[in-house]
Structures are given as structure tokens and as C-alpha cells.
Amino acid sequence: MSAGEGGLDVPRAAGVELEGVTKSFGPNLALDGLSLDVPAGEFLVLLGPSGCGKTTVLRLVAGLEEPTRGVVRIGDQVMNGVDPKERDVAMVFQSYALYPHLSVRRNIEFPLRSRHVDARERMRLVAEVSSALQIGSLLDRKPAEISGGQRQRVALARAIVRRPRVFLMDEPLSNLDAQLRVEMRAELVELHQRLGSTILYVTHDQVEAMTMGDRIAIMNHGVLQQVDTPEKVHDRPANAFVAGFIGSPPMNILAGVVEPVTGDTAPARSPTPADRSVGGTDAGALVSVGMPGGSIPLGGPLAEAVLSRGLASVIVGVRPEHVSIDPAGSLAASVTLVESLGHERHVVCRLEAGQLVVARLAAREAVPRTGERVSLSFSAEHLQLFEPDTEARIDV
Amino acid sequence: MSDTRRRRRLGEAALGYVFVLPALAVFGVFVFYPLVKTFVLGFYRTPPFPNLPSHFVGLSQYGSVLTSPAFLDSLWRTVLFVLFTVPLGIALGVALALLAHQRLAGIRIFRTIFSSTVATSVAVASVIFYTLLNPEVGLLSYWLGGRGGAGILQSPTLALPAVSVVTIWQNLGFVFILMSAALQSIPDDLMDAARVDGSSMWYRFWHVTLPLLSPTVFFAVVVGTIGSFQAFGQIDLLTQGGPNNHTDVLIYSLYQQAFVFNNTGVAAVMSVLLFAILLLLTAVQFRFFERRVFYGR
Ligand SMILES: Nc1ncnc2c1ncn2[C@@H]1O[C@H](COP(=O)(O)OP(=O)(O)O)[C@@H](O)[C@H]1O
Numbered sequence: 001m002s003a004g005e006g007g008l009d010v011p012r013a014a015g016v017e018l019e020g021v022t023k024s025f026g027p028n029l030a031l032d033g034l035s036l037d038v039p040a041g042e043f044l045v046l047l048g049p050s051g052c053g054k055t056t057v058l059r060l061v062a063g064l065e066e067p068t069r070g071v072v073r074i075g076d077q078v079m080n081g082v083d084p085k086e087r088d089v090a091m092v093f094q095s096y097a098l099y100p101h102l103s104v105r106r107n108i109e110f111p112l113r114s115r116h117v118d119a120r121e122r123m124r125l126v127a128e129v130s131s132a133l134q135i136g137s138l139l140d141r142k143p144a145e146i147s148g149g150q151r152q153r154v155a156l157a158r159a160i161v162r163r164p165r166v167f168l169m170d171e172p173l174s175n176l177d178a179q180l181r182v183e184m185r186a187e188l189v190e191l192h193q194r195l196g197s198t199i200l201y202v203t204h205d206q207v208e209a210m211t212m213g214d215r216i217a218i219m220n221h222g223v224l225q226q227v228d229t230p231e232k233v234h235d236r237p238a239n240a241f242v243a244g245f246i247g248s249p250p251m252n253i254l255a256g257v258v259e260p261v262t263g264d265t266a267p268a269r270s271p272t273p274a275d276r277s278v279g280g281t282d283a284g285a286l287v288s289v290g291m292p293g294g295s296i297p298l299g300g301p302l303a304e305a306v307l308s309r310g311l312a313s314v315i316v317g318v319r320p321e322h323v324s325i326d327p328a329g330s331l332a333a334s335v336t337l338v339e340s341l342g343h344e345r346h347v348v349c350r351l352e353a354g355q356l357v358v359a360r361l362a363a364r365e366a367v368p369r370t371g372e373r374v375s376l377s378f379s380a381e382h383l384q385l386f387e388p389d390t391e392a393r394i395d396v
Numbered sequence: 397m398s399d400t401r402r403r404r405r406l407g408e409a410a411l412g413y414v415f416v417l418p419a420l421a422v423f424g425v426f427v428f429y430p431l432v433k434t435f436v437l438g439f440y441r442t443p444p445f446p447n448l449p450s451h452f453v454g455l456s457q458y459g460s461v462l463t464s465p466a467f468l469d470s471l472w473r474t475v476l477f478v479l480f481t482v483p484l485g486i487a488l489g490v491a492l493a494l495l496a497h498q499r500l501a502g503i504r505i506f507r508t509i510f511s512s513t514v515a516t517s518v519a520v521a522s523v524i525f526y527t528l529l530n531p532e533v534g535l536l537s538y539w540l541g542g543r544g545g546a547g548i549l550q551s552p553t554l555a556l557p558a559v560s561v562v563t564i565w566q567n568l569g570f571v572f573i574l575m576s577a578a579l580q581s582i583p584d585d586l587m588d589a590a591r592v593d594g595s596s597m598w599y600r601f602w603h604v605t606l607p608l609l610s611p612t613v614f615f616a617v618v619v620g621t622i623g624s625f626q627a628f629g630q631i632d633l634l635t636q637g638g639p640n641n642h643t644d645v646l647i648y649s650l651y652q653q654a655f656v657f658n659n660t661g662v663a664a665v666m667s668v669l670l671f672a673i674l675l676l677l678t679a680v681q682f683r684f685f686e687r688r689v690f691y692g693r
């Protein structure tokens with residue numbers, strides 16, 4: 001983006017706060033006690049599977065829906081019962097929702113005209129935003145006469161043109177082809193930096209979420225699972241759902257049976273470096289986590305936490321990059337599929353009871369053939385454990 | 397090579413004509429032949445007494461009808477009737493469709509009620525209103541100012557508006573269904589976007605809803621105009637063109653010429669003129685209003 005940056009960077013951002021927001025559509029509970037605090041100027045990504053209530057959050061903030069219970073605030077003002085046109089937010093719809101009977105110019109002008117902005121000011125603002133988004137040559141066309149990517153830019157221009165306090169974007173890139181999506185991702189991040197505006201951005205694509213968000217709010221079945229920075233969400237997922245949703249390929253999630261290691265090993269002592277390898281050696285192990293195809297010994301604070309909670313079983317999470325194919329490993333598996341992505345390979349292995357475990361290997365590493373029997377070991381310091389009932393992370 | 401291809405194409409064309417033939421035959425017998433016959437009938441003056449030969453008078457009968465005050469009065473009343481019924485009927489239909497488009501509990505009951513007049517015939521509508529407007533026992537007459545005396549249908553000033561109201565009522569169900577269907581086809585996202593973009597309900601109606609409804613409104617105007625020019629049943633049943641010819645619209649006086657006065661020549665001329673008027677009017681509507689219609693992609 002080059003010219004016309006004149007007045008684009010006037011920050012008028014406001015924070016958004018949802019407090020105990022519940023929304024039901026008849027018997028259908030779309031949001032369940034959602035609390036979320038988005039400070040002014042933040043790029044917050046709402047991430048979750050389809051139908052988890054992401055769009056509903058945006059519609060509640062926009063005022064297109066009213067919460068069944070709870071409070072919505074924009075810039076510290078309670079917005080319950082306030083008409084959408086008084087909220088001063090802009091929304092980019094997944095369908096773009098361009099007015100098909102109006103030219104691109106009239107589409108971008110629409111929010112200005114409905115607020116009675118005078119003609120000269122309208123001209124100036126449209127010129128500014130259309131040059132920033134490189135759609136200046138399309139102003140006289142109808143939405144049906146431009147491409148998908150161009151429509152997406154027009155929808156964005158219509159949102160930006162009136163400097164709203166908050167941007168709401170509902171999967172704005174999901175209708176674009178892969179290459180254009182990557183391009184627009186970068187442009188949106190750049191735009192956010194320049195405008196300094198608050199953005200609530202909805203996506204079901206975790207790569208988009210990880211690359212764009214200041215913070216990510218992960219939702220499932222109308223319940224907020226975790227809100228944190230991309231790094232934290234990746235490295236310290238709050239529960240098994242988040243763990244399984246984030247990462248590409250996502251984390252391996254396995255059920256494990258806890259068996260205390262009895263005998264000569266001292267029950268509690270400070271961990272030694274030897275404890276930090278799991279699956280290879282059982283020196284200093286406190287518990288052994290049984291899984292189909294073998295068991296992995298576990299020592300250190302994590303094992304202590306498991307023991308102190310008296311858990312008979314746990315959910316084990318391990319990222320594909322922390323699974324290695326290792327003759328000394330303690331889990332027997334067979335290779336079912338090897339996917340090559342050029343720079344890396346994904347080896348899909350099947351444990352004895354049928355669960356799949358994915359290992360991510362660098363392209364130069366030796367790769368087993370399909371059908372081959374292998375042993376797997378998990379890197380200890382990256383192992384994540386979750387409670388069996390609540391699926392909450394077991395913290396050490 | 398090209399010869400066989402040409403022969404095959406000829407064969408296909410022939411087959412096509414064979415398929416069209418039955419429809420063409422039906423149209424020929426029931427539409428084209430009567431049309432031509434009517435046109436020709438207009439060239440003959442019907443004798444004052446039956447069984448006398450009719451005279452060929454050429455276009456002179458067209459001239460005399462076109463300049464006769466009776467015809468012009470009748471045409472003027474028809475225009476008034478169209479102006480009363482078409483715009484108001486469509487405006488009401490759009491308004492009801494907008495009301496019924498709201499997401500409210502029990503709205504389907506209203507949708508059923510609003511569309512119910514499609515299930516009534518002109519005769520039923522006329523009988524209902526004839527009773528309601530009866531000066532002795534009619535509820536509407538009672539509400540509108542006492543029993544007895546002169547009825548609304550007997551009033552020279554109120555008879556045509558009253559017949560128009562019956563027509564609007566009768567057509568309302570159809571217009572309502574038409575407009576409801578058109579409203580449903582407007583994506584919800586568009587209306588939501590307009591709300592978030594800060595527009596008032598009024599602004600949204602004029603700048604989003606109405607432009608997207610325009611093809612349907614245009615269709616309703618064209619069809620409604622033709623329908624109102626041809627309205628007959630309600631006039632025959634309610635006023636018989638009275639009082640004192642004040643509801644004597646074109647089609648009614650045409651009917652009287654043909655079947656009461658047995659003046660087929662004049663009736664034929666009026667038919668042809670009515671046809672010409674409607675053809676011209678529809679062409680004008682397409683020419684001047686269609687460009688303001690948005691037909692989607
Ligand atoms: N207007 C509505 N009426 C009934 N149910 C709705 C409505 N809008 C959303 N829902 C339901 O609420 C849930 C969340 O929907 P939504 O917010 O659109 O999910 P997402 O955007 O995450 O895919 C879904 O189960 C959906 O069926």
C-alpha cells in the first residue's frame with residue numbers, strides 16, 4: 001500500500017468487553033457465559049470450529065442480536081439495547097454483503113450517506129480509502145463485475161471509510177483462494193498496525209489465527225476455552241480441546257492409564273537430567289502411563305502432580321514435532337501414511353488399539369516405509385497432560 | 397460431409413416445428429383467429445335491427461368511436477380506476493409483506509391472513525362487499541355513517557372508489573405473496589450490513605429494500621395495470637356501471653355494446669382500441685421504468 005495514507009491513521013479505537021454473555025436461540029444455546037475483555041487497539045482472533053458461536057459474538061457486539069443474559073460494553077459504555085447504528089462499529093461479512101444494485105463507489109459511500117456526510121467529504125474519504133486498498137479503478141463498477149478478491153477489498157473499504165471504533169470481521173478471507181488469502185493476511189495485519197484500531201476477527205483457520213492475532217480466543221460449543229497470545233496458546237494449551245485444535249498438524253491426544261512405579265525407586269526426589277527423557281529410559285520414573293502398544297515412564301514434577309491428584313488415568317498430549325521414531329522407544333506402532341510437504345514430512349502411525357499418532361520429521365531425516373513396524377518415543381519436556389474428566393491442563 | 401450436416405440440421409428444424417405445431421394450432425384457433433376476426437368485425441357497421449346485412453364502413457367506425465364522448469368518458473373512468481387500484485394496491489402489498497417479514501411469534505398466522513384473498517374469487521369478494529356496503533344491513537355502511545339513505549355504491553362520487561377498494565382487497569393476497577417472496581430472496585446479510593452501516597429503517601427501505609424489490613414491483617405494475625384495465629366482475633356484480641354510468645369503465649361498456657345492445661361492430665372497435673392502449677402502455681412502462689429496475693447479476 002502506497003499513496004493516500006493521509007488521514008487513515010487517526011486512531012479512534014475503543015475496547016470491547018463481554019461479561020457473562022449467554023445467548024440462546026430458542027432451545028439452542030449458542031453462547032454460554034462468555035466473558036472476554038478486548039483492550040482498545042488489539043487484534044483479537046476468535047477461533048473455533050464451525051457452529052461454536054463465533055459469528056454470534058460479532059453480532060452481539062454489532063447489536064444485530066441482543067444477549068439473553070450478560071453485558072456487552074464498547075469503550076466502557078453498556079451497549080445492551082443500543083441500536084446498531086449508534087454503536088459505531090463496522091462489520092465485514094463472510095459473504096461481503098455488498099449492495100448488488102450500487103456501484104463500488106456507492107457501496108463504500110453507503111455508511112457515509114446514511115450518516116449525512118456531505119458530498120465533498122465523501123469524495124475525499126472514498127478517494128483516500130480506495131487508493132489505500134488499490135481499488136480506485138473499480139469505483140464505477142457493480143459488485144457483480146469484479147473478482148472475489150476485489151469484492152473483499154471493497155467490503156473492507158466500506159468498513160474502514162468511516163473510522164469506526166471497532167472492526168468486526170467474520171471469516172473475511174475464507175472465500176479467497178489460498179495465495180490471495182496469504183497476501184490479504186499480511187495486508188490486514190499491516191492495516192491494523194497503521195489504523196491502530198480494535199479488531200475482532202473470526203476464523204476457523206488456526207494458521208490464520210496464529211499468524212494474525214495479538215491474542216487468540218478459542219471457543220467450543222459456545223464456551224470460551226482460552227484467551228492468550230499465539231505462543232501461549234500453542235505451548236501451554238488450557239485444555240485438551242485447545243491442544244488438539246492448535247498446531248499444524250494438531251497435537252496428538254491419547255488416553256493413558258496411570259500406574260505408580262513401585263519398588264526400589266525413591267518416590268519423591270528432585271529431578272535429574274535423566275528424568276527428562278521419556279520413552280527411552282525409565283530411570284527415576286515415578287509413574288508409568290500405559291497406552292495401547294506400550295507404556296511410557298514419567299518422572300519429575302509432572303509425575304508428582306499426577307500422583308498428588310490421585311489420577312488413575314490422564315489424557316496425554318504430544319505435538320508431532322516432539323514424537324520421534326526411535327528404536328529405543330517404548331511404544332510399538334505401524335506406519336500407515338507418509339505425507340511429504342517438501343521441507344518436512346508427516347509420518348502417520350497407528351498404535352495397537354487403532355489410534356493415530358503423527359510424527360513430524362525434517363525432510364532430511366530417514367523416513368520409514370508405509371506398513372513398517374516402528375517404535376515411538378515422546379520428548380519428555382514437551383509432554384502435556386490433561387485431567388481425564390475436565391480435560392483441563394495439569395500444570396506443574 | 398457438409399451436405400449431410402445441412403440435411404441433419406434441416407431435419408432437426410422440421411422436428412422442432414412439429415413439436416411447436418400443437419401449441420401453435422391452439423393459439424391459432426383461440427387467440428390469433430379471434431384477434432384478426434375482431435379487427436375485421438370493426439370494419440362493419442352493425443345494422444340497427446337484427447337480420448339486416450351489415451355494412452362495410454372501413455376505418456370510419458374506429459374514428460366515430462374514438463371521438464364519441466361516451467367512449468372518452470369511459471376511458472377516463474378506466475384511467476381513474478387504474479390509478480386508484482394499482483399504486484395503492486402495490487404499496488399496501490409491499491407494506492404488508494414488510495410487516496409479515498418481521499421475526500415475531502405467531503407471524504405465520506398473519507401471513508396466512510394477508511395472503512388469504514388469493515383463495516377468493518372476484519364473485520366472492522363482490523358479494524362480501526355488496527353485503528358490507530348494503531345501506532340497510534351493511535356493517536361498513538353503518539360504520540361510515542348511519543343506516544338507510546343512499547348507499548355508497550349508489551353515490552356518484554363514492555361508487556368508483558368503492559369498487560376500487562374491492563379490487564385492491566381482492567388483489568392484495570396475490571401482491572402480498574409476490575412481494576413476500578421477493579423480500580425473502582434479499583439476503584439477510586445485506587439488511588444487517590445496512591444496519592451496522594448506520595442507516596435508519598427509512599433509509600434502508602428506500603436505498604436497499606426497494607431497489608432490490610424493483611423487478612417485482614415493476615412486474616406487479618405491468619400485470620396490475622393490465623388486470624385493472626380488464627376488471628369486469630366486480631363492476632358487473634356491484635354497480636352494473638352505475639350509478640348513472642359513474643363506474644362504466646371501458647370493459648363494461650364494451651360488454652354492454654356486445655351483449656346488451658348487440659352492437660358487435662362497436663364492441664369490436666372498442667376491443668381493438670383497448671388492446672392498442674394496453675400494448676402502448678406496456679411498451680411505455682418497459683421503455684421508461686425498466687431502466688430504473690435492478691435485475692441482479
Ligand atoms: N438466528 C439463529 N437462530 C437459531 N440458531 C442460531 C441462529 N444463529 C446462530 N444459531 C446457532 O447458534 C450456534 C452458533 O452459531 P454461529 O455463531 O453462527 O457459529 P459460527 O460462526 O462459530 O460457525 C449454531 O449452533 C447455530 O445453529
Ligand SMILES: [Mg+2]
Nearest residue numbers: 051054055170
Ligand atoms: Mg460463522
